Amino acid sequence: MNIELAEYDDAWPGLYERERARVLEALPGAVLEHVGSTSVPVLCAKPVVDLLLVVDEPLVEGSYVPALEAAGYRVVVREDDWHEHRVLKGPDTNVNLHVFPRGCAQVRRHVIFRDWLRSSDEDRELYASAKRELAAREWDRVQDYAVAKNGVVLEILERAYSAWRLPSDDVEFVTDDPPHNAPVVLAEYDAAWPDLYAVEAAKIRGALGSGIVRLEHVGSTSVPGLAAKPLIDILLVVPDSNDEDAYVPALVEAGYYLRLREHGWYEHRLLKGVSPKVNLHVFSPRCEEVDRMLAFRDRLRAHDADRREYERTKRELAGRTWARVQDYADAKTRVVERIILRALG
CATH class of the missing domain: 3.30.460.10 (Beta Polymerase, domain 2)
Structure with a gap:
């Protein structure tokens, strides 16, 4: 199978806002982020809107899944051994709703990657070039394409994390x-x-x-x-x-x-x-x-x-x-x- 990439579409943020409103109606006060390539202006992407939802315990599906199902979502992936990750599909839009637990490092990983690509023209172009080259190949599964991107994703994330700091270093x-x-x-x-x-x-x-x-x-x-x-x-x-x-x-x-x-x-x-x-x-x-x-x-x-x-x-x-x-500990930060x-x- 081939991976079909679309040029950036100005409609994607609006689709995210529509889905965000739907999720918030089902789960008032929920923590949501627009992540993935559709959240980065100018970046080519598979036309799938990725949302990240933070809950206390993804394994306790009764606390959030029934409300989302009533809104038209359905669970399609359960990864108990990988950060308790869940994926739900949207009712009428090509949406992946990723669920992670509060305090999971994956949340910051996704947000930092998104924010860095929004601000770094060089790394955004590097990522787009890698995506286009890989998308031109034949893949057995979409997941294999995602795994093949890991090298460039980690390279970009390393730069993003090295530049990122918590708001306060008060000691x-x-x-x-x-x-x-x-x-x-x-x-x-x-x-x-x-x-x-x-x-x-x-x-x-x-x-x-x-x-x-x-x-x-x-x-x-x-x-x-x-x-x-x-x-x-x-x-x-x-x-x-x-x-x-x-x-x-x-x-x-x-x-x-x-x-x-x-x-x-x-x-x-x-x-x-x-x-x-x-x-x-x-x-x-x-x-x-x-x-x-x-x-x-x-x-x-x-x-x-x-x-x-x-x-x-x-x-x-x-x-x-x-x-x-x-200072010795700080010098080890990058590795x-x-x-x-x-x-x-």
Whole structure:
């Protein structure tokens, strides 16, 4: 089969607005975005209007599907193992309504890609050229054409993510370390690191009990075979990271101390432990950064080439001297984003 691309049609935004109104009538207050190529002026596209709908839990279809079915939509795709993704088709327009959970990193991925193509003439033309070249080939399935675009999509997304920043980088230090030259020392992977995590996890569970939504070993010490700073990174999800009274005093009693607050970065809190060295990252549920941290860890665990690429970057950067360890972490951003994008697919 051939892929038929159409030149950009000024009617596409209007079709999106019509479908948006229909969805909002069925689901008042829903979070919706126009994504995909029809959302980018001037860009050629398959004449399919892609909408992105955010719900709390796509797996709980009873909370949104019946209302959409009453409006004429029907579920055509269920991907429980891929971000709980659902696709519904529209009643009288060629529409794909993509459903993702709140806090899923796929939402930002789609929006950043759209916004970057809207603003970058060069990358928009690069993407259009790749689409035209691939569309001229014969494909067994439309999905095969989509997969073939992944290379150029990831190339463009890497530039988009490198340029993108959260609205605020406000950091409030609770306990301050004085500025100092900080050589980064990497250790070879130590099979004891998972055991150290298990001890810390038991300590945290003992302190917080049912106040834990999720607890995970993350960071480089969670990836077998990967060289790392000998520092155990732990991801803790609590009902509300902003409600420090619900978890900070108990964790301080267990031997941790509150290092910093980042109000502009998902209300992130960082607590530290001294022996062993621990970074305890605290977030609320349905937070995109939780999704990203776990996707990065799991990708490194499963893909040797990505693990080697990341380790090469770490070793090269560790050979330098940094004013702050955070500067070393920031220097890894591009390769980290690249690997996360591969993980998100």
